[in-house]
Amino acid sequence: MFNAIDVATLQLCTVIASAAYALVFFCLWLNRRAGRHMLHWAAAWALYALTIAGFATVPLVGQSWLTQPLYVGLSLSSALLVSGIRAFDGDAPFPPWMAGVVLVPLFMHDGPRVLAAAGVPPGWVATRIADTVGLAVATAILGWAVLMRAKDERHLVGRRIAGFALLAYVPGYCVAIAGLVLSPQTDFLTRIPMLLDPMLVAIISLGLLAMVGERAQQALRDAALRDPLTGAWNRGGLLAAEPRLARAGTGIIAIDIDHFKEINDQHGHVAGDAVLCVLAAEAMRLAAARGGHVARIGGDEFVAILPDGRFAGAVEFSEALRAAIHTSDALPVWTISLGASVIAPGETMLGAAIARADATLYRAKTAGRDRLVA
Incomplete structure (x- = not known):
């Protein structure tokens, strides 16, 4: 043949x-x-x-x-x-x-x-x-x-x-x-x-x-799966990653820009968008260095997911982020409030831990803003 x-x-x-x-x-x-x-x-x-x-x-x-x-x-x-x-x-x-x-x-x-x-x-x-x-x-x-x-x-x-x-x-x-x-x-x-x-x-x-x-x-x-403005995950991206992120001890840090509406009203939406981008970029950089991720879950609200759920780790991340966002003289002066929680044993979803972090975030707001509460 x-x-x-x-x-x-x-x-x-x-x-x-x-x-x-x-x-x-x-x-x-x-x-x-x-x-x-x-x-x-x-x-x-x-x-x-x-x-x-x-x-x-x-x-x-x-x-x-x-x-x-x-x-x-x-x-x-x-x-x-x-x-x-x-x-x-x-x-x-x-x-x-x-x-x-x-x-x-x-x-x-x-x-x-x-x-x-x-x-x-x-x-x-x-x-x-x-x-x-x-x-x-x-x-x-x-x-x-x-x-x-x-x-x-x-x-x-x-x-x-x-x-x-x-x-x-x-x-x-x-x-x-x-x-x-x-x-x-x-x-x-x-x-x-x-x-x-x-x-x-x-x-x-x-x-x-x-x-x-x-x-x-x-x-x-x-x-x-990403927010087109900031590049952070959107809610869909967070939901897609939830099965591998929802582990007991994982830290959840809710982040919100203080008086964001005033920034938009006084300096324009271009400045507001720039503030959002700076916050997202610095949060993603710092979270990635710790093996974590960042998602934008609202207008000016973000959440960071950090494998190290220790309070000391949350404080370190928060202080580093608060310092990093003030490196640009081209933007108006602005601050952020943060609330932290951890995923409890037996929890297989992120929702409950995010809700707890959100509650502590609002405690930071009522306590005077520009701080972390855990």
């Missing part, structure tokens, strides 16, 4: 598929110009198409000096896929280790001397084995790098698809190596990577596109 496969047709299919995806990613890059990862992926598939076309043109028997750069081209095209993922993540696209991985097939080209010691006769078969081993090693490292970058992502499907599809080349290369070792005169096992090629090119590309779509969906979900 495999002997009946037209190798030239398989290579042509791969060249067409790779070139098509190169064009797709290049057009997506042209449309946005901000997504440089698209340019990396376009370059990867363009190089892959040229390399496969080179294999279709250069005879594999002899002329090893011509096939050697083609194997490097294959590893470089895989490296460009990984560099695009790194650019997508906002990291440096080409770390130093990647150069070594790309050149593995080049180093392995001298492998026939090692294989000769293992009993493999020198010649073009040994050279192909060495080149294929180098390509398999480089592809395995790059595929593993994709999967490792996925381990901390909230949405892994697209990245895992691309990583596993890249790794799927490795068994194909191993089968081809086995075919060259066991039966160098027959070529059917060496055609397995060619059979996989059109399918894996499509799967990797779809995985990369899925990554972009997943991030866009996550951005929309995050936007729906």
Whole structure:
């Protein structure tokens, strides 16, 4: 069955598929110009198409000096896929280790001397084995790098698809190596990577596109759960996070701007919005440093959720926040009142603790404002 496969047709299919995806990613890059990862992926598939076309043109028997750069081209095209993922993540696209991985097939080209010691006769078969081993090693490292970058992502499907599809080349290369070792005169096992090629090119590309779509969906979900003015969680965001935040001992601090209506009346709503943004930004910064979160639950009322429910921790956060909001001379003088409580044992919701914090907040208001009551 495999002997009946037209190798030239398989290579042509791969060249067409790779070139098509190169064009797709290049057009997506042209449309946005901000997504440089698209340019990396376009370059990867363009190089892959040229390399496969080179294999279709250069005879594999002899002329090893011509096939050697083609194997490097294959590893470089895989490296460009990984560099695009790194650019997508906002990291440096080409770390130093990647150069070594790309050149593995080049180093392995001298492998026939090692294989000769293992009993493999020198010649073009040994050279192909060495080149294929180098390509398999480089592809395995790059595929593993994709999967490792996925381990901390909230949405892994697209990245895992691309990583596993890249790794799927490795068994194909191993089968081809086995075919060259066991039966160098027959070529059917060496055609397995060619059979996989059109399918894996499509799967990797779809995985990369899925990554972009997943991030866009996550951005929309995050936007729906956040207050558009301050960036703090809204009530929906607080409700979505409630199951993991409602733990006994978690501190709840209600925060309210003193005389906020007067700020709007005397200085305008632009100044009022600026005050809200400063309060939210400083509260989120201080809460994040303590592993906590902040939500806007009313016009000028916020709530901070802090894992450390100790009274001393609430006092420290409150004093730091009261000091931080007075660093801008461009805003009118303003103060905040705060009320603190903790989630009691057995409580699985935030509502009761927030209500208690709100009650102590109003005690702070009646006691003269600009203070914490717990």
